[in-house]
Amino acid sequence: MQDAAVELETVLATLPGDEQADLHEAIGSIMETLQLIASAHARLEPPIAAD
Numbered sequence: 001m002q003d004a005a006v007e008l009e010t011v012l013a014t015l016p017g018d019e020q021a022d023l024h025e026a027i028g029s030i031m032e033t034l035q036l037i038a039s040a041h042a043r044l045e046p047p048i049a050a051d
């Protein structure tokens with residue numbers, strides 16, 4: 001997903017203003033999803049036992 005966000009940002013620079021807003025919103029949604037996935041993944045990992 002992170003690669004998709006980078007690609008969308010590259011395309012963003014070539015679009016007219018109104019289309020840029022739509023694409024910017026899509027990028028924001030992707031980034032929010034990445035944060036949710038990272039947070040959920042961190043909670044699912046078992047704690048590392050101290051030696």
